[in-house]
Amino acid sequence: MKKLLLFTLALFAINVAGSFAQTVDEEIKLIQDAFGKDKKTLIEAYMELSPEKAAAFWPVYEEFEAARKEISKERILIINDYIEKFTHIGDAEADALATRSLKNDAALNKLYSTYYSKFKKATSAMDAAKFIQVEFYITNTIRNVIQQELPFVGDI
DSSP states (O other): OHHHHHHHHHHHHHHHHTOOOSOHHHHHHHHHHHHHHHHHHHHHHHHOOOHHHHHHHHHHHHHHHHHHHHHHHHHHHHHHHHHHHGGGOOHHHHHHHHHHHHHHHHHHHHHHHHHHHHHHHHSOHHHHHHHHHHHHHHHHHHHHHHHHHSOOTTOO
């Protein structure tokens, strides 16, 4: 299962990393719509929930995804701003981008903590832990692929 997840995520992340051609808002919507369907299928296959647990899990998941998409939208905007500025970035721009990135990471971690409790209450600690683990895996895989495509601050 992990190899299938990695392969699917790698294909998706490669498409995400190279696709800033349209307007940012259009691109964000396309990315989130396309990935949302694929991600739900991956989560469903990985979680292997009983019908009773699935009935409790999926409404919490939908709520989680709505909140996560807002945080992800901001992350994409931060990346887009960085791409636009990296050739002429100064202290003020570097500080603003770093601060935004740190706040974005903190918001995502807070979301994970909040929803871990909600998933645990809806299903079980084991199911909540499985979800958080696969969510971390998905997020980190995508972030790593995107990071590999971005130049470092100060590199031209």
